[in-house]
Amino acid sequence: MGFIKFIDVGFSYPGQNKPVLQDVNLSIPKEGVTAVIGPNGSGKTTFSKLLMGILKPTGGLIRLDGEPLSSLNLAQTGRRVGYVFQNPGKQLFCETVEEEIGFGLQNLGLTPEQVSRKAREIMEYFELTRYSQSFPLSLSTGEKRRLAIAAVLALEPDLLVLDEPTAGLDPYRKKLLGDYLERVIASQRGVVIISHDHRFINKYATRLIRLEGGQFAEVGPTGNHH
């Protein structure tokens, strides 16, 4: 059974006649890497925002683990599904990198010692330790993206949604991200990647779906088995 289910979901932005999504039926499991591809403006980011409950569908129903997504608030959704924005700068709001990673952990009710230990581990992995006391918005685009991914991964959500996660990352850091995704998948969690980076998708995705004209088409399994 899918962890997230789209049932006859439609979506249009107010004042626009053309729907972005039309009667979408889709199931996203809590395992493997589901890659969403599609041309610019096809509605991939809109899809990810619907999946998180940031946008509400204009028709149909979205279920998260059996519960209607509309009955959950963003805080409840965010504890189960992690989301990295297309523009990572928009989701950074703390005064230091360490605080940024620890923010969500504090809300999970961890003790200050646990928060600090886990934040250090994550910073170490994402090579952010030397920026631990830096102001997040003064980092480079690639560093901001790494930090946004690290801050969301720290919460260990059941499903991770990454919108263009490799944009601005160099090959070494893409590999680092890919390795971390493999670790995430190995711990019985799923990942949804929205990306144009075919090389990255071909390497890590286990399922490929294409969004075009408001409809999804299953492109097929990629042959990757984690």
Add this chain to the structure above:
Amino acid sequence: MINFDPRTKIVVILCLSTLAVFLNTPVLLLFLFVFTLFLLMLLRVNFFSIMGKFKKLIPLLLAMLIIQSVFAPGGKVLFSLGDVNVLTSHGISSALCILFRMLTFFASAMLIMTSSPKDYILALVQFKIPYEIAFMVMVAFRFLPIFMEEIKDTLIAIQLRGVDLQNIPWKNKLKFYTHFFTPLLTSVLIKARQLSITMEARAFRVYRRRTYLRVLKYSRADYLVMAAFIIFTLAVLLKDFINT
């Protein structure tokens, strides 16, 4: 549709705001507010649909009115708790004054929306205000929706990291709201720096004198409206001055 020169609108807004400050009785302020609504109707601005977007501020407004009513006692006591006069006729009158004054400010500011930002630059330049300052005014107009969007994104990001903003105590809520200011202020500074570099790279202020393809011209209706508003506002101010 009636449409006035942007300079006329600026004068009208200044006159309405000045009157809203000087008038001091609920009835007169209500008249001023209704008159401003009538102006908005003429210019096809739906005041109530725009105000609907600010409905979250209603509890704050009500709290402010009650506080005003309690702290401006006088006249007939309508409701009291022990020795404290909670509602008095004077308190209600001052609370209503504040309410109508604020509504008039909001409504008159909405007149701005009936012309394009470019027209206001032209209007300010033709008022002999330096182009640099007029341009800054337009930038402020253009960036306001972007900043609103950024506040919304930060709110979403905070909630997605496990903070239920609807159900946290007020003291914690204030702490979380302070998280807005850091990214917002930084983003404003970064954008201002980027914009200044981009503008200079595109030869902003290379020549001292700027010329314009379009020049604003007053119509007879503009002269009449401006004269009527200025004379009426000055008359009210003069009457107020003589009375005091």
